[in-house]
Amino acid sequence: MKTTAALILFLLLAFSLAAESISGKVTLIYDGDTFLMQDGLKSVEIRLWGIDAPEYKQAGGREATKCLSVNKS
DSSP, X not given: OHXXXXXXHHHHHHHXXXXXXXXXXXXXXXXXXXXXXXXXXXXXXXXXXXXXOOOTTSTTHHHHHHHHOSOOO
């Protein structure tokens, strides 16, 4: 049991150290948990981890997309 706990702790630490920070401008919001960001000359698709939002065409999808938007007009 201690070996399993140590392995899980090691993996969590390894993944957190591998995390990358980026900045840019959001150019397109696909749905409530996915958007496209312009990072310099490249576009990066970002999917928010731990968020289970409906797809745009599913029930509640338009509302979820609107909630992710900064400009809620």
